[in-house]
Amino acid sequence: MTDRYEVIVVGGGMVGAATACALAHGGIKVALLDRFNPERQWPAEPVDIRVSALTKASQNILEMLGAWPGMVQRGVCAYRDMRVWDASADGELHFDCADTEFNELGHLVENRVTVAALWDALDTLPSATCITPAIVAGMQLNDNGRLVKLQDGRSLEADLVIAADGRESALRAMVGIDITGWDYHQDGLVATVTTEMSHQFTAWQRFLDEGPLAFLPLKNGQCSIVWTLSTDTAKSYLALADEDFLQVLEQASGGILGKMLAVGPRAAFPLRFQYANRYIDERFALTGDAAHAMHPLAGQGANAGLLDAAAIAELVIQTRQERRPLSSSRFLRRYERWRKGDNLMMMASMDIINKTYSVTSPPFASLRSAGMNWVNNTAMVKAYFNHYAMGLRDDLPKLAKGQICW
Ligand SMILES: Cc1cc2nc3c(=O)[nH]c(=O)nc-3n(C[C@H](O)[C@H](O)[C@H](O)COP(=O)(O)OP(=O)(O)OC[C@H]3O[C@@H](n4cnc5c(N)ncnc54)[C@H](O)[C@@H]3O)c2cc1C
Numbered sequence: 001m002t003d004r005y006e007v008i009v010v011g012g013g014m015v016g017a018a019t020a021c022a023l024a025h026g027g028i029k030v031a032l033l034d035r036f037n038p039e040r041q042w043p044a045e046p047v048d049i050r051v052s053a054l055t056k057a058s059q060n061i062l063e064m065l066g067a068w069p070g071m072v073q074r075g076v077c078a079y080r081d082m083r084v085w086d087a088s089a090d091g092e093l094h095f096d097c098a099d100t101e102f103n104e105l106g107h108l109v110e111n112r113v114t115v116a117a118l119w120d121a122l123d124t125l126p127s128a129t130c131i132t133p134a135i136v137a138g139m140q141l142n143d144n145g146r147l148v149k150l151q152d153g154r155s156l157e158a159d160l161v162i163a164a165d166g167r168e169s170a171l172r173a174m175v176g177i178d179i180t181g182w183d184y185h186q187d188g189l190v191a192t193v194t195t196e197m198s199h200q201f202t203a204w205q206r207f208l209d210e211g212p213l214a215f216l217p218l219k220n221g222q223c224s225i226v227w228t229l230s231t232d233t234a235k236s237y238l239a240l241a242d243e244d245f246l247q248v249l250e251q252a253s254g255g256i257l258g259k260m261l262a263v264g265p266r267a268a269f270p271l272r273f274q275y276a277n278r279y280i281d282e283r284f285a286l287t288g289d290a291a292h293a294m295h296p297l298a299g300q301g302a303n304a305g306l307l308d309a310a311a312i313a314e315l316v317i318q319t320r321q322e323r324r325p326l327s328s329s330r331f332l333r334r335y336e337r338w339r340k341g342d343n344l345m346m347m348a349s350m351d352i353i354n355k356t357y358s359v360t361s362p363p364f365a366s367l368r369s370a371g372m373n374w375v376n377n378t379a380m381v382k383a384y385f386n387h388y389a390m391g392l393r394d395d396l397p398k399l400a401k402g403q404i405c406w
Helices: 014-025 056-064 068-074 111-123 170-175 231-239 242-253 301-321 330-357 362-377 379-389
Strands: 002-010 030-033 051-054 077-079 081-086 092-096 106-110 128-131 136-142 145-150 155-163 179-195 202-207 212-217 223-230 260-263 267-276 284-286
Touching: 002 014, 002 145, 014 030, 014 056, 014 111, 014 128, 014 301, 030 155, 051 056, 051 111, 051 301, 056 068, 056 106, 056 111, 056 301, 068 111, 077 212, 081 362, 092 362, 092 379, 106 111, 111 128, 136 170, 155 170, 170 284, 179 231, 202 242, 212 242, 223 231, 223 242, 231 267, 242 260, 267 330, 284 330, 301 330, 362 379
Parallel strands: 002 030, 002 155, 030 128, 081 202, 155 284
Antiparallel strands: 051 106, 077 106, 081 092, 136 145, 145 155, 179 223, 179 260, 179 267, 202 212, 212 223
């Protein structure tokens, strides 16, 4: 027997779970599939190494979806300042929430916290069905919509399938959507560290020759680090004994947080610039990392994905409210126009910053620093960058503005 839904969302990470949650708030009969059932509870320590800086726009989405209280209860850390500086010259940028109308610039949250709170919210919504473990083995178009076949033999059918199955999206390949991109030959090394000095609820980022090193504040006083390194260096740093790693980290930090006292497990993620050439196909849409993977230096990947989630949900709900069929390609084309340009702009900005900081020649470094200091001292330009980084741009989906879309 084939179960029938209006929408099937494949991938229950931050983006897919947010998409399904928004659709279910709008009364859409939605199935969320993931190959794993996400954990909802864990011991207070240690902090997970996968942490994201979430913008104000993302917070608005998560609040509207009813997930934010569950996130706060599990632990989020507000950061009020962001300090960025160049290790090879005197360029410096300082963003302060006091220059905005908000009490913080954003929040640092373990990815598992966001996912668990969204799945908790989904449990309360009658039109949502979560199916795990569920691995999609195949998908085809038929007269009624898209038929999704699972590896265990079950099949489901829907008017529309939304893929949020991550950077290596199997669904994107099944539909035949090509990608454009390249490897950075860099890894993002992540770990949780204990530092001698307080993080002061500040996100610190030091640009070094191989890439930026970020210290992101956590609620328990520790910092989550994201260190962009060449693939070879990352590999060698993963192999170091803890005390040797702490020594190289302390040196790389420029002593900004004093001595590095302890480090937890380390992992490195290969970095890619990658975008799907199309976001849509017949009765099909891509969201999140399945549509775009960007350099993590400004922590925007999940934030961009949450905007995709809010946008596609708003358009599906609107289409349904106008009594138009979800087989229509009109709202899908609107979704692609709405999100692809914004995502490409963000990806290109990250790419340019990464390339700018990988040039080590002293005259170029001086010029770069002069640019940073100019931005730092020019209130209007700085305010623009600050709002952009907080996700507060024009043309946001309703949920990102703190408005309901159902
Ligand atoms: C080092 C590093 C630091 C980062 N820091 C930040 C940050 O500070 N801020 C930020 O906004 N972003 C950050 N990002 C990016 C962010 O982590 C990603 O953009 C985000 O996790 C993407 O979420 P997603 O839901 O699209 O995909 P994923 O998190 O990859 O989720 C995909 C889901 O799909 C499921 N799945 C996959 N295939 C199938 C299948 N065939 N069938 C069923 N289920 C399937 C998986 O189990 C998974 O649950 C960072 C990334 C890295 C590497």
